[in-house]
Amino acid sequence: xxxxxxxxxxxxxxxxxxxxxxxxxxxxxxxxxxxxxxxxxxxxxxxxxxxxxxxxxxxxxxxxxxxxxxxxxxxxxxxxxxxxxxxxxxxxxxxxxxxxxxxxxxxxxxxxxxxxxxxxxxxxxxxxxxxxxxxxxxxxx
Numbered sequence: 104x105x106x107x108x109x110x111x112x113x114x115x116x117x118x119x120x121x122x123x124x125x126x127x128x129x130x131x132x133x134x135x136x137x138x139x140x141x142x143x144x145x146x147x148x149x150x151x152x153x154x155x156x157x158x159x160x161x162x163x164x165x166x167x168x169x170x171x172x173x174x175x176x177x178x179x180x181x182x183x184x185x186x187x188x189x190x191x192x193x194x195x196x197x198x199x200x201x202x203x204x205x206x207x208x209x210x211x212x213x214x215x216x217x218x219x220x221x222x223x224x225x226x227x228x229x230x231x232x233x234x235x236x237x238x239x240x241x242x243x244x
Contacts, residue, residue, distance in 0.1 A: 108148045111179060112140075114155035115226035121152045124225050128198055129191075146181040152226075170209040175221060178229035182241065188218050188234030195222065203229065214243045 115121035118141070125131045125143050131150070134142035139154045166173035183191065192206040206220035217240070219233040235241055 110149040112151040112153055113228050115152045116155060116157060117226055118152065118154040120225040125152065172204045175203055175229035178221065178231050180231035183232060183234050185234045185236055188232060191232055192220055215240050
């Protein structure tokens with residue numbers, strides 16, 4: 104399966120903190136930037152953080168119950184291969200990341216079994232990273 108890179112622009116109320124988070128915590132290479140926005144290579148996709156003065160409230164974020172956890176909505180992220188997901192989970196743990204949902208395997212033994220983890224960036228944007236041992240299960244019902 105060959106995918107086209109997506110482009111996603113998100114608001115951040117603290118450009119410097121978000122720049123450090125995506126650059127240092129995730130190790131994303133920085134692309135073009137200005138005083139008010141920064142492009143990142145987000146696992147092969149184009150993520151742009153745009154400075155926005157309004158601070159979102161994580162406490163007021165909507166959630167949906169999935170596999171016994173409250174999943175924040177909206178959220179975005181990337182489906183990684185299993186080994187890359189494990190490396191990222193370890194990297195985030197080593198940096199003391201506070202997870203909304205700790206890294207774990209959900210739907211164990213069921214169709215769509217997957218590793219997943221959720222966290223917020225410093226500006227309140229929710230992220231999910233997941234992996235499938237069988238990528239053919241990505242859209243399985």
